[in-house]
Amino acid sequence: MSTTLAKPLHRFSARHAARLPLMVTATLLVAMFTVGSVQYEGFFSAQVLLNVLIDNGFLLVVAIGMTFVILTGGIDLSVGSMVALSTMLTAWLVEQNGLPLAVAVPVVLLVGAGGGALMGWVIHAFEIQPFIVTLAGMFLARGLCYMISTESISITDPTTTRIAQTRVLLPGGLFVSPAVVIALVVLALAFVVLHHTRFGRTVYALGGNESSARLMGLPVGRTKVMVYAVSGLCSALGGLLLTFYMLSGYALHAVGMELDAIAAAVIGGTLLTGGSGFVLGTALGVTVLGLIQTIISFQGTLSSWWTRIVIGGLLFVFILLQRLFGGSRQAE
């Protein structure tokens, strides 16, 4: 890497290291939308973009939680299973136990946040790698789904179906689902928490260098537990949104969603080593993933597995970008 080209590149990257992936992602997004609009009839409309949000609102919420965890240098592999467990739990409570939705929702959120906090505590107290603890959480949540039922539970509860069919109308004949509104509120909250609170600063400090954070007297343990609780809460909320979207609970919902969430965060410019990234970038990442699906469905001749291949390819490119431009962190 000692070529003559590398020098100016590194000087540039030193100044814009954190924002560069974000710029690349934004450019990519514009490019994808332009190509789609030129290529396919009916692609160039605001509703197409809004549909991306409608179809991926739950992923956005989950990816926001994941961003918190990745910022601390950890990883949460349990989110996909947690989403499935939330759909299952909601369907089970509402359909098979006849509980009102107003009771089921807090229960599900509490289970998510509690499960996350428990994993965070194990990670912190016993110094076990986050990867392996959340892997166990992933098995556990998925297994609990099957313990509730191995079959899909469809939801016919009138309140739930009414919410699911609600349209939030926007000017110009456009519309979004309530899930999109909730996801955007979560995004705004996450932005404020990460950039304007002491907790947010501790999250970044923890990802930058844990021992330094500890020496500075920051509450390392409490923050770690909190971060995994946030991720658990977000996946439970994401699961609720998915329940409204699918109107069913099923143990095979959201298989592999942890990968989509990680990919969204990485494509959005969050460093997987922690300490650097933006939650707004994650939103861009989710939009990129959604737009890939949209383009593939507009193309018509491409099959769904191309989504996975393209996401993998993008992940590859962005990881390379992180290595090449994240020069300051290469010392590790």
Place this chain on the structure above:
Amino acid sequence: MTPPHDTGAGGRPARTRGARRLTEHRLFWPAAVLAALLLGNLALTHDFFAVRVQNGHLYGSLIDILQFGAPLILVSVGMTLVIATRGIDLSVGSTVAIAGALACEHIATAKDPGSLSTVMAAIAVALGVAAAIGLLNGLLVARLGVQPIVATLVLMVAGRGVAQLITDGQIISVSSSAYKMIGGGYWLTLPFAVLLAAALVAVTSVVTRRTALGMLIESVGGNPVASRLVGIRASGLLVTVYIVSAVCAAVAGLMISSNVSSADGNNAGLWIELDAILAVVIGGTALTGGRFSLGGTVLGALIIQTLSTTIYTLGVPPETTLVFKALVVIVVCLVQSPAFRARLSRRRRTAAPDPAPAAGDLTARRQEVHS
């Protein structure tokens, strides 16, 4: 962060007596758990240990466990070497799917699917592509310094898509008796898959334990910087390890697809990477690298396979195996965690003073950290 790399296997002070030495042997606990599981099965099914000969083949639950466990053993052995270098290979499940898809696609489109040359060519294609996958993972980790979990995540995501691309989203069925041999055939009365797995495990353990390779791998995993300073070429070693892991996964993929005579890009090898990591961890190889035990891994894989068999025998929905696996992961990790042991020994000491705490220095460090 890693616990201090001590003098290696058996390097403990000679304060132990016979029984104690037995329980402290690194394979004792995995072997005990496996034995307990098998005995538990005997209580459930009375002819569990019965092995009978039928048409010159051995049949029985124990043989089934070995045969269905063979792919997991192979994947886990590759994973052990990767984890010993402080890495992880998440792409093995996708590699399993890709290898099976490639081989079946090649056989299904060949003129004479039954001939040995066709099958050999199919195997060569699958193993060659797997080696390329391993090479890519290895280069990302060793040359570009990408975290292993991230580097292999790429192919974990994309690989399954590639496998479906190869099979065109269908389940490809093949009818080739030569191919069927790999996963479903018998040789010398034993399932061929078991013999193949045993041979590959034997080769791996001879190569790593009778040459310096094993020590070099442990050295790189234990302390990458120090190994570079003493002149170990870590990057070549890392690339090799990832290639071995991918090739092992490919052989497992051939076994799985051969056993059911079809390739399913979507479901073949699904979550096998997690089972393999679990097997490695149960076998006593620490995820922090620096030390590995192939024997432990084989025991770990057999424990997982026996656990699955037990669940089936109990008549519980097989999907709930995941809950048991999760509990096993949690317990094993807690037992391995120095912090957990330190807490336990601290608690024990307040009750009755223990003259020689094994993790004394770690306890001190922990207390320092917590104060």
